[in-house]
C-alpha cells in the first residue's frame with residue numbers, strides 16, 4: 259500500500275483538492291434529502307416553497323459542476339501517475355545490470371510496464387479519494403439518519419454491519435485471484451515475445467499450434483483467476499444490494515409503525531427513506547474502490563519486484579578520485595586482465611579463472627575455444643557487464659575501479675553475435691554509438707561495410723525504419739559493425755557471427771577490420787577460419803582458462819585443442835576458405 263501510495267508523491271496537493279471537491283459534492287448530496295424534507299414541511303404548513311426549491315436547484319447545479327471538476331482532475335492525475343511509473347520502469351530496466359535484466363524474458367518485463375501500470379490509474383488516485391469520501395458520506399448519512407430517528411437508524415446500522423462483515427470476508431480472495439491473473443498475463447507476454455522472436459524456428463518445426471497452445475495456457479489460467487475474482491465481486495455486490503433492500507423494507511415497516519404511533523413525522527420518514535436509498539451509493543463506492551485498490555496493490559507488488567533489478571549505479575563503486583591522469587605510455591596495453599576470475603552467481607562455478615591477458619594498443623587478437631569456454635564472459639568483464647570475483651582489469655594501465663563506466667565504455671565498441679537492431683531508423687541505430695555524427699560520416703562507415711549503396715537506394719535512405727524482418731542477418735551485422743566503427747573506438751570487440759556474409763562482402767568487411775587493427779585494438783571472438791589465420795595473436799580458451807596463445811601457425815604446431823578447433827572451423831564455418 260505504501261509503495262502504491264509512493265507513486266502519487268508529486269501530486270498530493272492535487273489529490274487533496276480532489277478529495278475536498280469530493281467532500282463538497284458529497285456534502286451537497288447529503289443536504290438534498292434534508293432540503294426535500296423542507297419542501298414537504300412547507301407544503302404541509304402552507305409555507306413558502308420558493309426558498310427550499312431554489313436551494314434544491316442550487317445543490318443540483320453546483321453539485322454537478324463540482325463533480326465534473328473533481329473527475330477531470332482525478333482522471334488527469336491518474337494518467338500522470340501511470341506515466342510516471344512507466345517512465346521510471348523503462349529507465350530502470352535500461353539502467354539495470356545485464357545479468358539482472360536478462361534473467362527475465364523481455365516480454366514479461368514489458369507487460370509490467372504496459373498492463374500492470376494501468377491498474378495504478380484508479381488505485382493511486384480515485385480509489386483513495388473515493389474511499390475517504392465514501393466513509394465520510396456513510397458516516398454523515400448515518401448521523402443525519404440519527405437526527406431524523408434513532409430507532410430507524412438502529413435498524414439500518416444492523417443491516418450495514420452485516421453487509422460490511424460479509425464484504426470483509428470476500429475481499430481478500432478477490433485480491434489474491436487478481437494477483438494470480440496478472441502473474442499469468444505477465445508470463446503470457448514473455449512467452450509470446452519469445453515465440454515471435456523464434457517464429458522461423460517455430461514454423462520450420464511445424465509447431466505453430468503447439469506453441470500457441472503453450473502460450474494460451476497462461477491466458478486461460480489468467481481468465482480462470484479473473485472469473486474467480488469476478489464471481490466473488492458479483493457475490494459481494496449482490497449481498498450489498500440485498501442488504502440495503504432489506505434495510506429499506508425494515509425501515510418502511512418500522513417507520514410506518516412509528517408514524518402510526520405519532521412518534522415520527524411523514525416528512526422525516528420520507529427524508530429517512532431518501533437517505534436509506536442513497537446509502538447504496540457510498541456502499542457501492544466503498545466496494546468499487548476497495549476492489550480498485552486491491553488490483554492496484556497487486557499490480558504495485560509486481561512493479562515493486564522490478565525494483566530488485568539492480569542498476570549499474572547501485573552495484574558499481576564510485577570511481578576512485580585520482581590526481582591528474584598522465585597519458586598512458588605507448589607500450590602500455592590498452593586493456594589488461596590480471597588473474598581475473600568471474601562467476602555468474604555466488605554459488606556458480608567460475609566461468610573464467612585466473613585469466614591474464616594484455617591487449618596492445620594496436621593489432622588484432624582472436625579468442626577461440628569450445629562452446630562454454632568463457633569467451634563471451636571475457637567480453638562481459640571487459641565491458642563491465644559483469645564484475646570479476648578475483649583479479650583486476652586495467653584500462654591504459656589503470657585499474658577499472660579508477661574509471662567510471664562511461665569512461666570505460668566510451669573507449670570500447672562492441673558488436674554482439676546476434677547483432678540486435680534497436681527500435682528506430684537506420685540513422686537512429688548508427689547514431690547510438692556517436693549521437694552527433696553527420697549524415698556524411700554515417701555514409702562513410704556504411705560504405706566501409708558495403709551498405710552505402712543499398713541504403714541510398716531505399717526511399718527514405720538513412721531514415722528508413724529498421725524492423726526485425728526488413729534486414730537480413732548479414733545486413734544487421736554490417737549495420738552493427740558500422741555503428742561500432744563510427745565511434746572510432748580504442749578497442750573494437752567483435753563477437754563474430756558465423757556464415758552471415760557472402761564471400762565478397764566478408765572480404766570487404768575483413769579488410770575494414772584489418773584497417774581498424776592498424777590504428778587501434780581489435781579483439782574478436784573468432785568463429786571463422788579466415789579470422790584466425792590473419793590475426794596477430796590467437797588466444798585459446800578452455801574451461802575458463804587460457805590454455806595457449808600465439809600466432810595461428812605456432813598454435814597449429816603446438817596445441818592439440820587448437821588444431822581440433824581449426825579443423826572444426828574448416829568443416830563447419832568456412833569450408834570455402836580452406
Ligand SMILES: Nc1ncnc2c1ncn2[C@@H]1O[C@H](COP(=O)(O)OP(=O)(O)OP(=O)(O)O)[C@@H](O)[C@H]1O
Nearest residue numbers: 357360602609627628629630631632633634635636
Ligand atoms: N548469464 C549467465 N548466467 C549464468 N551462467 C552463464 C551466463 N552466461 C554464461 N554462463 C555460463 O558461463 C560459462 C561460459 O559461458 P560463455 O558464454 O562465456 O561461453 P562462450 O565460450 O562464449 O560459449 P559460446 O561459444 O557457446 O558462446 C558457461 O558455462 C555458461 O553456461
